[in-house]
Amino acid sequence: MRKSMSITLQDIAEQAHVSVTTASKVINDKASEIRISPKTRDLVLTVAKRVGYKPNPFAQSLRTKKSRSFGVVVAEMRNPYFGAIISGIEQASIARGYYPLISSLENNFGEEKACVEVHRANRAAGILFAGTVFRLEEGILHQLAEDNIPVVFIGNKVEALRIPYVDVDNVKGAFLATEHLIKLGHRRIGLILGPDEIPASAKRWKGYKRALEEYGVQYDKRWVEQETQLRSDPGSGYSAMMRFLERDPPTALCTFNDQYALGAIRAAVEKGLTIPQDLAVVGFDNIAAAAYYSPPLTTVEQPMLEMGKIAANMLIDAIEGTLKEERSFVILEPKLIIRKSCGAGP
Amino acid sequence: MRKSMSITLQDIAEQAHVSVTTASKVINDKASEIRISPKTRDLVLTVAKRVGYKPNPFAQSLRTKKSRSFGVVVAEMRNPYFGAIISGIEQASIARGYYPLISSLENNFGEEKACVEVHRANRAAGILFAGTVFRLEEGILHQLAEDNIPVVFIGNKVEALRIPYVDVDNVKGAFLATEHLIKLGHRRIGLILGPDEIPASAKRWKGYKRALEEYGVQYDKRWVEQETQLRSDPGSGYSAMMRFLERDPPTALCTFNDQYALGAIRAAVEKGLTIPQDLAVVGFDNIAAAAYYSPPLTTVEQPMLEMGKIAANMLIDAIEGTLKEERSFVILEPKLIIRKSCGAGP
DNA sequence: GCTAAAAGGTAAAACGTTTAACGTTTGAGC
């Protein structure tokens, strides 16, 4: 008597009085060259349903040498930005019968290699990187390419190699934020950037400068503060803002993300400033909490869930060998969400 | 010529001039009944290292009928509370050679069944539930028990069944928060609870009542607001607080979690109240952002990373059949973190 | 020197699939 053992093709075959091969063919519905009569087909399917057959993924993967899992390497799980992205990845991949193995660096950048090792040991069919920093670019990525393991980046295009990515238009996002502040009359607009290692920093800077230029506002490096720490929490925004406050503070501020904005606001309030009267603030990302900050945060929305879904679909396409070059580089539109923190919102 | 195919025991065996069996034995280091000479042992290990052997987990699982992955079902990925827990789970399980398959309900409670189905199809060796709600308790959990798939709960003990769990002491946490507010002189202390389906709600309520009683403060049901929506975002705190404000608002407030607190603070500020002068607020969880709220949030800390690690270790022990009854029910200590939002902090 | 057991190792089967190669039956064409 089989006790809580799983049902196999063998069981189906016996009960339907056909061979295991036939059962396999029916289950996999090789519609192309099938050569199975409708009668046996139905029979097998009925039996399969009745006994609740679930293919054994280990046997499948062993035999076909194809894995249905892929790795996801993310910078920091606690960050709602990555949470939303992972959520998108998960939804899209489950829908296609894949499952993501998620590993987080927790900001120990440099651990990428170890993470990738784990994924490789688990026979991940591909790897998705979100918010990671590739100092070791050559090494790891090259090796993956060589071994035919596709890679997709989220929010972090690697310029050197032609690796598929999905990102938001960072230049435009920063442009929108800056433009908005300029239109509200600000001329002394601060910019708090993330560390250099994050490619988005340079792009946001570019968008900021472009807006100033377009509206004839003088660019001045002293209005730009950059965080050097890689971790992306409110503390970064806080300390950067403090540096501004010790000098000659701006009247408006673009921050690298909503968490930075929270920290920056905190610093400003501590020094007796009022938001938005003394300092208008714009964030980036539009995480769920942003609408409830005091005051509610004006911010540039990134479609994080969407990015996760697109990236997962791209990676799976790549794994299955159907990813087309022209669909490999996706840039999504950011959107300015106006709330009270800039002085203009409802 | 093998092109980017993985190294197998066969390869090692050939190069070391031993049989596959021997290679396998050495690699798995069956120290007990091994019967392999140190010489061959070293030889095999050397070869294995040289060729970079990585066992094929599919073959291993197929043969041993043991899976090294387990499912994690979480209520909401975007929530930093769950993010931290997942992070803990991941660290602990990677360390023990297991990998978690994470799936999120995104607050579609009732989807538990579908999630569990996916995990079962992937042959998860166990399942970890965090923040999920078991209306369907009987069905799913029973089935899992029957099929010998261990389950562990995080932050959500199911009273009916003796299922291992790890949780923070919710009664004590709420007690600490309430006590703190009482000691600061408050008598009209509001309580915003999560929905009934979340067991923590009832426990926090109990701790709140216990503190009032102990300090001789009259308990009054009108100071208790409960959210009915399951999603746990700032909006819940916001609307609950609004209901207080339309009546006769309390002078102090205990909230269900830090996100609720953010929403509640927003609502109060919108109505012209100042925190903490007009309303002292205490949160729960101590997520990273809480220290940067305006004002910084006094809150009850939960050791989320720790909870994730402990739960993962418990589940893995259960999978391996070594989980002892006396280590199956873990309650961790909460800790009051005093900041400015209650009027007492630094 | 003989036997028994220990030591060191191997062959082969099994796990549940997929797939290449091969049978058998049926029916059509003439």
Next chain:
DNA sequence: GCTCAAACGTTAAACGTTTTACCTTTTAGC
């Protein structure tokens, strides 16, 4: 009535491990 395909299936091997059962060579005991 024969031949040839097509139609419908099947057999058996393979994927990379682990494990059971077995085999050979030492070594120990006397």
